[in-house]
Amino acid sequence: MSETDNDLRELYQDMILDHGKRPRNFHVIDPADCEAVGHNPLCGDKLVLFLRVGEDGRIADAAFQGTGCAISVASASMMTEMLKGKTAAEAKKLWAYFEAVCKSNATPADMTEGLAEDDIDRLQALSGVRHYPVRVKCATLAWRTLESALDPKAVKKVATE
């Protein structure tokens, strides 16, 4: 099998295809405490992210709506699963780690400190996009949208271009 075939299989592994086809938390939360729209003008992908924050300041519920490729939908689906129970700081830490693995497979060990093994596995599953630079934007759309959802001052519309 060629390197290209390997890369392709890594990108479109079962977990991603499954989340891409049957996204979890694919619905509206109404009312939501935070809402943000992400947009990838290059391909027209759009997603809306909804968050509900509990009394304890942790994300109690996360869901999304939108259209996109398998990579962006899977990424959003897995992200919403991971977010439940996390604080904003913990969510940002996951995003920092994910951003790093999308660029290189040599991630500094201290970035994984305090992250759940399960979360690391999921983010690793998506990191196959690093072989496809134009697709990194698809994988990170949901996370960039989250970043703006969590920033009270930001305009709640994220374009990745």
Added chain:
Amino acid sequence: MAGLELKKDFPVFGQKIHGHPLVYLDSGASAQKPRHVIDALTRFYETDYANIHRGVHDLSMRATDAYDRARGVVQKFIGAAHEDEIIFTRGATESINLVAATWGHENLREGDEIVLTQLEHHANIVPWQMLRAQTGCVLRVVPIQSNGDVLLEDVLAALNAKTKLVSVAHVSNALGTVLPVEEIIKAAHDKGIPVLLDGSQAVSHRSVDVQKLDADFYVFSGHKIYGPTGIGVLYGKRAILRDMPPYQGGGDMIASVTFEETIYQEPPMRFEAGTPPIAQVVGLAAALDYVSSIGMDKIAAHEDALLAYATQVIGEMKGVRLIGTAPRKAGILSFVMDGIHPHDIGTILDSHGIAIRAGHHCAQPAMEALGLAATVRASLGLYNDEADINALAVGLFKVQGIFG
């Protein structure tokens, strides 16, 4: 069906992409360059290059000759009556912007109307919106059918006493629809309305005769017809160009300058301020010489047959839906697949050496009208053959295999 067997003229096909022979189905975005054009550019830079219209020295005269000769090549290629009706621009985009900024600014007032269609490329939408912001003119948009066709009657219905310009694609870049431009022009002229045709996706697929069409403006880009980037053409009827104010100010577009008064050159120089893309103009002429040596009618017949073949092979695949099935089409096969996003299709096809475009093709209003965010677009060039279409079909089966 015998191909034209022209891949050998294009050095790019000498390589493998991810270990596979290159299957290039993205000529609608930009066409590959034949050896003839690459050699013409090299030769020009190596032997004849200098600035034009300025020098008394040998090189400058040679460069000027090559530049001026190119204008005649373009004139003949599109059947213009006069050489001075050919203006060199950076591309179709700049050509349309030039018309909007000069002719449009001079002739449109608040409430005047410009007729476009829903399938226009953003390059034939945004310059008019900018003009609208400046003048208060109105953009009237002709709807498309669900098969991507534009009906003459819908265009006619959009014309009225306030219409000052019809600006439409000759061929749609997103869907391949060939518009009924002859009839549109006749109908518009009956009402005294000039017509601009965006020929970006037409000139490489069809022989175009601007006089027979009676187009008032015709625009295209060099890079989509096997020439260099950075060079485009604006054709305008002599009588219209003569009355148009200049576009940019600078060298080469003036007859004389004092600080009190500047006298502008006649067209085309009036619209070509500054040092133009000289080598690119020479390269464009080489590209037009190349396609002319094959024959536009032969290219059209070949591509039409190949498009018919592709329409059948890809259109009959389970889970594939063709987008844009107008009765008259050229060079472009757009489609979607059940449950699989065009972007994913594009990545998987690329891993098999197949280059297509996935997205909205700079025609978001057309996509929206069809209820789609994106399509896969396979666009043909003269080098494509049945084997390319077969490779695409196999690639799509592999896509379906992965998404199973």
